[in-house]
Amino acid sequence: MLKIATIGKDGRTDAIAKSLIESPRVGEVVSLSDGKNLRIPEAVEMVLKRAAELRPDFVVVGPEEPLDAGIVDRLSEAGIPCVGPTSALAKLESSKSFTRELLSEHRIPGNPEYKIFRNLSGIEPYLRSLEGFVVKPDGLTGGKGVKISNAHLFSVEDSVRYCEEIFRDGHDAVVIEEKLDGEEFSLMSFCDGTNVKDMVVVQDHKRLGEGDTGPNTGGMGSYSCEDHRLPFLSQEHIQEASRINKLVAAALLEKTGQPYKGILYGGFMITGDGLRLLEYNARFGDPETLNVLPILKTDLAEICAAIIHGTLDQVPIAFENRATVCKYVVPEKYPENPVKNVRIDCSSVPPESSGLKIYYAAVDKKSDGLYLTGSRALAFVGIGRNLEEAEAIAEEAASSVRGPVAHRKDIGTHALIQHRVDHVKQLQKRNVRKPFVR
Numbered sequence: 001m002l003k004i005a006t007i008g009k010d011g012r013t014d015a016i017a018k019s020l021i022e023s024p025r026v027g028e029v030v031s032l033s034d035g036k037n038l039r040i041p042e043a044v045e046m047v048l049k050r051a052a053e054l055r056p057d058f059v060v061v062g063p064e065e066p067l068d069a070g071i072v073d074r075l076s077e078a079g080i081p082c083v084g085p086t087s088a089l090a091k092l093e094s095s096k097s098f099t100r101e102l103l104s105e106h107r108i109p110g111n112p113e114y115k116i117f118r119n120l121s122g123i124e125p126y127l128r129s130l131e132g133f134v135v136k137p138d139g140l141t142g143g144k145g146v147k148i149s150n151a152h153l154f155s156v157e158d159s160v161r162y163c164e165e166i167f168r169d170g171h172d173a174v175v176i177e178e179k180l181d182g183e184e185f186s187l188m189s190f191c192d193g194t195n196v197k198d199m200v201v202v203q204d205h206k207r208l209g210e211g212d213t214g215p216n217t218g219g220m221g222s223y224s225c226e227d228h229r230l231p232f233l234s235q236e237h238i239q240e241a242s243r244i245n246k247l248v249a250a251a252l253l254e255k256t257g258q259p260y261k262g263i264l265y266g267g268f269m270i271t272g273d274g275l276r277l278l279e280y281n282a283r284f285g286d287p288e289t290l291n292v293l294p295i296l297k298t299d300l301a302e303i304c305a306a307i308i309h310g311t312l313d314q315v316p317i318a319f320e321n322r323a324t325v326c327k328y329v330v331p332e333k334y335p336e337n338p339v340k341n342v343r344i345d346c347s348s349v350p351p352e353s354s355g356l357k358i359y360y361a362a363v364d365k366k367s368d369g370l371y372l373t374g375s376r377a378l379a380f381v382g383i384g385r386n387l388e389e390a391e392a393i394a395e396e397a398a399s400s401v402r403g404p405v406a407h408r409k410d411i412g413t414h415a416l417i418q419h420r421v422d423h424v425k426q427l428q429k430r431n432v433r434k435p436f437v438r
Contacts, residue, residue: 106250194313382412
């Protein structure tokens with residue numbers, strides 16, 4: 001019987017732990033850390049000490065910060081294998097310049113028009129050369145550092161000042177990309193360094209408000225379809241994204257000499273000019289993981305062991321043909337000034353079942369109930385024969401939580417999805433495809 005450890009405290013890590021404990025091969029799932037502050041040497045030493053005491057068979061890392069901080073390197077040195085890349089490979093997420101250059105050097109399709117700046121020289125004329133642009137600090141920013149023209153930045157002068165601020169904050173580089181118009185989707189793949197096997201495609205909803213309004217968040221919810229496609233995607237789009245994930249895995253091995261063992265999570269956009277890569281993440285997505293793991297038919301512990309041993313090609317991976325809709329309940333005033341330390345009432349929430357999964361994220365479990373801690377609190381995942389059924393289950397559960405909370409009622413609804421389908425049709429009418437490699 002396996003003892004498996006996790007690092008993280010969020011809905012994603014809760015989903016990973018629940019999926020692992022369902023395996024007949026697993027006797028215990030323990031936590032080494034909530035994943036916070038692992039850049040502090042003392043916190044890392046506490047994780048290593050706890051790992052030495054518990055001696056798990058392997059560790060699954062949830063969030064990105066511990067990967068960037070090198071926790072996989074340290075655990076591997078201590079003889080404890082991990083599902084998660086080393087810090088050198090985690091640059092795929094932690095360094096946007098690394099990823100853009102990786103695709104360019106290896107002629108992997110998907111890059112938008114971009115330039116990397118390591119000082120202010122040349123930034124202003126480049127901004128003026130673009131119809132629209134996105135400014136990205138080179139490094140982890142918790143999803144809060146990316147700013148877009150005409151949404152956050154309203155002049156070239158504003159944008160140059162923001163670049164100055166990025167450099168003052170200690171970032172080594174600024175990545176400026178053309179602003180794209182399209183629909184986003186996520187394709188996560190299991191990877192053992194050589195073999196890459198895909199999960200189900202998912203669409204996340206970053207904006208706080210219904211109709212995709214308000215500020216960006218960590219993700220208010222997501223959905224996947226019973227046919228494992230999305231209504232605005234063709235099978236060719238999915239195959240193209242899958243090919244890019246495979247090419248990136250091979251490029252990483254060639255560039256670093258290290259096999260990437262973990263999750264390759266590509267954030268893609270279908271545009272009027274074809275498929276573009278927005279970013280890579282080096283771990284399971286949150287909320288996308290909450291969609292895919294409940295319908296995973298293959299034993300997750302077996303998959304993790306195969307990732308570690310490099311035998312993923314020997315494991316047939318399958319998913320149920322069910323639709324899923326995830327809705328996150330968040331504190332009022334999230335994300336800027338969220339309510340904290342307030343109890344919420346979940347007494348009316350339906351119990352978990354084969355059609356409803358509940359995942360605990362930023363909540364404290366106390367004797368008198370659940371207390372908000374300031375970020376996404378609870379995730380409700382409806383699972384059904386189709387999107388309509390799955391959405392109704394998730395909506396009933398999310399609406400049952402009482403307290404100073406909110407959620408997006410429109411995630412997974414026909415109206416919102418049809419809007420996305422119409423958007424892609426309008427874009428494709430232009431019938432213009434730019435070359436992939438710049």
